[in-house]
Amino acid sequence: MATPPFLHAKADIIFxxxxxxxxxVITPFLNLASSSFDSIIKQTAQSNQxxxxxxxxxxxxxxxxxxxxxxxxxxxxxxxxxxxxxxxxIIPVLEAARKYSLQTLEHKVRQALKSHMEKEPLRxxxxxxxxxxxxxxxxxxxxxxxxxxxxxxxxxxxxxxAKQLLTLLTYHQGCSKSLQSLGVDLSWIASSYPNVNAxxxxxxxxxxxxxxxxxxxxxxxxxxLKWWSDYMEKSLVSLYDKPSGHTVLMGVGDTVRGVRxxxxxxCCSNILVNMTGFAELFSRKVDTLTAKVHLDVLTLTRxxxxxxxxxxxxxxxxKKK
Numbered sequence: 446m447a448t449p450p451f452l453h454a455k456a457d458i459i460f461x462x463x464x465x466x467x468x469x470v471i472t473p474f475l476n477l478a479s480s481s482f483d484s485i486i487k488q489t490a491q492s493n494q495x496x497x498x499x500x501x502x503x504x505x506x507x508x509x510x511x512x513x514x515x516x517x518x519x520x521x522x523x524x525x526x527x528x529x530x531x532x533x534x535i536i537p538v539l540e541a542a543r544k545y546s547l548q549t550l551e552h553k554v555r556q557a558l559k560s561h562m563e564k565e566p567l568r569x570x571x572x573x574x575x576x577x578x579x580x581x582x583x584x585x586x587x588x589x590x591x592x593x594x595x596x597x598x599x600x601x602x603x604x605x606x607a608k609q610l611l612t613l614l615t616y617h618q619g620c621s622k623s624l625q626s627l628g629v630d631l632s633w634i635a636s637s638y639p640n641v642n643a644x645x646x647x648x649x650x651x652x653x654x655x656x657x658x659x660x661x662x663x664x665x666x667x668x669x670l671k672w673w674s675d676y677m678e679k680s681l682v683s684l685y686d687k688p689s690g691h692t693v694l695m696g697v698g699d700t701v702r703g704v705r706x707x708x709x710x711x712c713c714s715n716i717l718v719n720m721t722g723f724a725e726l727f728s729r730k731v732d733t734l735t736a737k738v739h740l741d742v743l744t745l746t747r748x749x750x751x752x753x754x755x756x757x758x759x760x761x762x763x764k765k766k
Contacts, residue, residue, distance in 0.1 A: 447512060450523040458486065459501045460515070466508035467496065468515060478518035481546040510537045517550045529557035532568055532601065539576055555581060562588045571601035574609055579742045586613060586740050590620055590689035612740070620688040620735040627730065628681040631664050637726050648719050649673050654711040670712065676700045676720075680727070688735055690728030697724045 446452060447468040456469035475482040485502060494501040504511060513534065516524040529535060535558055542550040558581055562569045566588035573581035589596065594617050602610070627633070638645040649669045651658030659674035669677075680693045697720050704716045 447508065450519060451512075451515065453523075457499065459496050459499050460511060461501050461503045462508040462511045463503075463505055464507045466511070467501075468508075468511060469499065470515065471519075474519050475515075478549070479546045506537065506541055510534070510541055513538050514541045514545070514547060514550055517547065517553065526553065529554060532561070532565075532572065535572055536576060536604075559584065563591075565599070566592065567596045568599045568601045570613065571599070571604040575604040582742045583740060586616060586742075587689075587735075589613065590617060590735065591687055591691050593686050594618065594621070616738060616740045617688070619738040621685050623734045623738055624681075624684050624688055624731060627684075627734075628662070628677065631662060633730055634726075635665055637730070646723070648712075648715070649723075654709050656707065656709050656712055672700065672704055672707070672712070684731065688731070690730075690732040690735075693727045693731060694724050697721060 447466055451468040451470060453469060453471060456471055458470050458472050460468040460470050462468070472482065472486055475486075494503070506514070513527050513529070516527050529538065535554055539551060539554045541547070542554060555578060558569055558572060558578070562581075562585050566585050570582060570585035570589060573585050594614060634646060646664070647653075649664060650667045651670045652667075657671040658668040659671040660668060661674045661678060662669055676696055680696055683692050683696070701717050701720055704712050704720075707713075
């Protein structure tokens with residue numbers, strides 16, 4: 446038997462999971478959640494499966510998945526919405542949501558998938574691809590830019606084809622190439638500041654203190670300070686492997702600490718504000734450029750289904766003639 450609230454005395458039907466767990470359910474809650482339950486209940490009324498005095502509905506879902514989607518159907522006074530923390534729950538619960546026309550539950554599953562993207566983008570990409578969630582596929586692909594071009598293996602990698610993985614890696618590489626001009630032509634820095642005299646970035650330019658300058662970059666014909674050039678050079682190298690605006694934000698803390706350690710009063714003045722502002726500008730520029738790189742999500746997801754894509758761990762294989 447399932448745990449409460451699926452032991453209620455006013456239950457009028459039993460849902461039996463694929464692994465033999467009985468859920469005593471109050472059908473009005475299900476009918477309010479989705480009209481598709483009407484036909485299921487009517488068909489069950491004509492069957493001979495009875496447990497005690499209640500009709501039994503055998504379902505394809507196991508008890509874990511059944512427990513999750515039934516709790517979403519129940520009012521919050523009887524059952525709180527269960528958390529969807531585990532990756533292995535996302536596909537079967539989403540399949541059940543679509544099967545029983547539970548749009549609210551599908552929305553909850555998609556939100557749960559998004560909550561994992563920052564830390565596990567490739568896993569989310571694979572799940573979203575298999576589930577044909579175009580918006581989530583695109584978002585997960587963008588989050589993979591925060592990771593190296595060659596990702597670590599994940600359990601969900603078997604959910605996608607080699608072609609889909611190659612397309613993702615090609616997209617990643619295309620984003621890297623789109624950023625190569627950032628270190629060659631720095632005019633985007635001056636054009637991004639509103640003051641035509643470029644006084645906003647004078648803190649970058651050498652000559653007003655004894656700190657070392659660099660010839661690696663030129664900003665409007667002027668040499669910048671070496672510590673700023675070091676930040677830029679390190680960021681550009683990192684962007685080749687991780688072409689995301691998030692990448693350039695990660696180096697701000699080290700640069701600020703390094704400048705403060707030098708003890709130059711001129712460079713230390715407002716260094717945190719100045720570097721944070723510049724890094725945010727740099728980050729926006731990176732994301733603007735990578736946003737122009739095309740990822741053909743529709744071809745990937747729809748193409749997979751035309752080739753016989755399936756849910757879960759396995760699908761029907763075509764018979765050999």
